[in-house]
Amino acid sequence: GTLRAGEELWLVNEKKLQKVLQVSLYMGATRELADEIPAGNIAAALGLDQARSGETAIDTTLKDKEVGAFEQLHYVSEPVVTISVEPKNPKDLTKMIDALRKLSIEDPNLKVKINEETGEYLLSGMGFLHLEVSLQLLRENYGIEVVTSPPIVVYRESVRAASQVFEGKSPNKHNKFYISVEPLNEATINLLASGKIKEDMDSKEMAKILRDEAGWDYEEGKRIIAIDENLNVFVDKTSGVQHLREVMDTVIQGFRLAMREGPLAHEPVRGLKVVLHDAVIHEDPAHRGPAQIYPAVRNAIFAGMLTAKTTLLEPLQKLDIRVPMDYVGNVTAVITRKRGKVLDMSQVGNVARVIAEISVSESFELASELRAASAGRAFWGTEFSRWAPVPDALLTDIIMKIRERKGLPKQLPKLEDFLS
Structure with a gap:
């Protein structure tokens, strides 16, 4: 096809018509206007202000036909x-x-x-x-x-072990939820992050993928009823609980709210499996509104987290450094001083390539320190690597600093705070 100025295009994801006002080609940093751009070129189109990264634009004659969109862009990194x-x-x-x-x-x-x-x-x-x-x-x-x-x-909160089942009571004591938590395995987190497992997919298909690729029990996989944006899942293992279906949307919303701010430092929770084992729901709708359900669900989840080796996860960056051999010792010393770890090192001629991992919290001023250590001769790139538990020796100090910054009480939460 050919893209021309003045033509209307249909945006598949946005489901909107938009007019192309100008078409042009980029020549280096400058944009050269053209009347039309034939297929095979990387073009710039002015006027598609509703389009976002990953959008598919098609001819208006095809908008009512089943035209598949390009696959959505997936980003492996997260803002940290x-x-x-x-x-x-x-x-x-x-x-x-x-x-x-x-x-x-x-x-x-x-x-x-x-x-x-x-x-x-x-x-x-x-x-x-x-x-x-x-x-x-x-x-x-x-x-x-x-x-x-x-x-x-930004940190994330998570757990390193499975908890026992805790009872969460609503403020009026008429509703009770029996919940346990445990960490998701790495294979499950990868399936969620890649978009292979989504909340709105068929439960049998989801369970099959989880069984084959992440070692889940098939029946448990079928009972996942919610997945939140920070890669946490909510599993409903109840059976025959009266009135639960009527409040399930409120329960799920309570789960999502709990995952936004964990118990340690009100940071988002990541990689958690929350299992609802049983519930007692009041028959009168007036006694089972959000103000009653949210605290009950949250308290049971938080109590479980505090007894399941709860921790903070910190973001790690991957460094790919190229530096003359004479300066390798200086560069690795900077990495080690900043709690970093050298993963791999290779040499081509007189240039070494160092692959390392470093905590994002330690990477402030990293650029100036690397330049100083290599007399300005090091070149490097960075990318998000993974989330990793904060070392135990630093955990309490970091939690207290975050709590102080957020105006929270200057003591760690206790199990009794969430049990009534």
């Missing part, structure tokens, strides 16, 4: 560093909000949200350098100077 931004000039606030929205469209790994308690605009990216580049684009492309807070590394 957050800063708050505000314009130097308060008059630029509206302009800044619009610019941040556009930046997040251009770069799906950049997340923008508002802290509802403080009114701050929060920008989250995959590392310090990612956010630095984004702020540079904000200045150069949109002419906005901003003031930023010190970067905050």
Whole structure:
């Protein structure tokens, strides 16, 4: 096909008609206008403002036919560093909000949200350098100077063992939920992260994949009723509980709310299997509303987490460094000093390639330290590697710092806090 200016296209994912105002080709950093772009070229189309990364645009004559879309883009990385931004000039606030929205469209790994308690605009990216580049684009492309807070590394809460079954009671004591938690295995987390397992897929198909690829029991796999965005699953193992079906949506929402802020430091929970074993539900709808169900579900989950070797997961970055052999010792010393680990090392001629893993929380000022250690001769790239448990020696200190930053009580939560 050929793409021409003035033509209308149908956006498959958005289900909208959009008009192409201009077509052009990129020649290096410049954009050259053209009347039409034939097939085989990488083109720029102006006017498709509703399109997002992964969109499929087709001819309008095909919109009512079963035309498959391109597969959605999947990102293996997650935003793990957050800063708050505000314009130097308060008059630029509206302009800044619009610019941040556009930046997040251009770069799906950049997340923008508002802290509802403080009114701050929060920008989250995959590392310090990612956010630095984004702020540079904000200045150069949109002419906005901003003031930023010190970067905050985002952690996840998880468990390392299975818990016993805990009873969660509603505030009015009329509803009871019997829940246990356990960690998901790595194979299950990978299936969820890759999108191979989704909440809305057929339960039998889901159970078959989990059985064959992650070692699940087939019957248990069929009973998964919710999967949240941080890769946690909710399994309903109950049978014949009166009135449970009527409140199940509220129970699932209670599960999602609990997964957003865990018990240790109100950080998101990751890689958790929550199992509902039994429940007692009050027959009167007035006594089983969200205000009763949410705390009951949350308290049982949190009690389970606190007895299942709960921990924080920290994001790790993978470093791929190329450096002259003379400076390898200096570079590996920087990595070791920052709680990093050298995974692999190879040599081609006089240049060494060092593959290493380092905690994102330790990577602040990494660029300047690597340059200093190698006299500016090291070249490196970074990418998100994985989530890993925080070393036990640092765990309490990190939890207390996060709790202090969030204005939470300066003591670790106890099991009794969630049992009534």
